Amino acid sequence: MKTFAxxxxxxxxxxxxxxxxxxxxSRRHAAGKWEPVSGFIREHESTEAAVTREIxxxxxxxxxxxxxxxAFEVHDDGxxxxxxxxxxxxxxxxxxxxEAEHDDYVWAAPETILAMDCVGGMRVDFEAVGLL
Amino acid sequence: xxxxxTKTLVxxxxxxxxxxxxLLLQRSREKRxxxxxxxxxxxxxxxxxxxxxxxTRCARERAGLETTIVRSxxxxxxxxxGAWWIVxxxxxxxxGPHRQVRLGDGHIDHVWVSPxxxxxxxxxxxxxxxxxxxxxxxxxxx
Numbered sequence: 001m002k003t004f005a006x007x008x009x010x011x012x013x014x015x016x017x018x019x020x021x022x023x024x025x026s027r028r029h030a031a032g033k034w035e036p037v038s039g040f041i042r043e044h045e046s047t048e049a050a051v052t053r054e055i056x057x058x059x060x061x062x063x064x065x066x067x068x069x070x071a072f073e074v075h076d077d078g079x080x081x082x083x084x085x086x087x088x089x090x091x092x093x094x095x096x097x098x099e100a101e102h103d104d105y106v107w108a109a110p111e112t113i114l115a116m117d118c119v120g121g122m123r124v125d126f127e128a129v130g131l132l
Numbered sequence: 133x134x135x136x137x138t139k140t141l142v143x144x145x146x147x148x149x150x151x152x153x154x155l156l157l158q159r160s161r162e163k164r165x166x167x168x169x170x171x172x173x174x175x176x177x178x179x180x181x182x183x184x185x186x187x188t189r190c191a192r193e194r195a196g197l198e199t200t201i202v203r204s205x206x207x208x209x210x211x212x213x214g215a216w217w218i219v220x221x222x223x224x225x226x227x228g229p230h231r232q233v234r235l236g237d238g239h240i241d242h243v244w245v246s247p248x249x250x251x252x253x254x255x256x257x258x259x260x261x262x263x264x265x266x267x268x269x270x271x272x273x274x
Contacts, residue, residue, distance in 0.1 A: 002182035002183075002185075003182055003183040003184060004182055004183070005142045005177060005207075040179050041142055041177070043176050043177065044141075046140055046141055046215075047140040047141070047142065048138060048140060068140070070209060071209050072207075073206060073207050082142065082183070084142070084218060
């Protein structure tokens, strides 16, 4: 089994809603499912730099770290994932602009998100950063 | 007061074991961090690279060894030298001719040593945690 390391960025607004992105229908894996901003870390890159970069690339938002959650490992879909989760907030007013990998976005409360068709592990992500 | 955490880096660590002994490499004098200290094989992951591919690549690059993975340990976080580290540890076995270590840049010596003896060397921080994580537990002296 392969193990990959990724960062997850839970961007929260003033209403305690979390930004979720809808994976595009053309994605080979989990097409159409909702997910937080996430991505692979570059070689030698810190997780802190990776998460702010991924959010900027995937949404156009400039953000800062509110809190880091402890890293944890999960098994999903035949692979193992080391996840470093962060609670994030915007540093300037801007609308989300999704790019090619995502079709749509939504701001929603954690409880609402758990009832949506999401990728696995959302509850663990929320708990790790203290949103639940 | 502990300074705010600003930098967390993800690495793999490989305990290469043959018989009862593990491989440690001695960092060169020129290293800014922990010069001349002993450490297991390890390094950064390339983007999109699995931890498994990274650790066997590091064993090849740092020690000239082809290895197979015996088992992996759970990833853990630790602090060292002003940064935080997420460590994914593995127990490795040499697949090719044993003990034909060929050091890469960055290391000046190597040794095969039991886990107990390894902790008596001047090692980088976290070696005990690495050993524990892959099941090479060394009892703490009473």
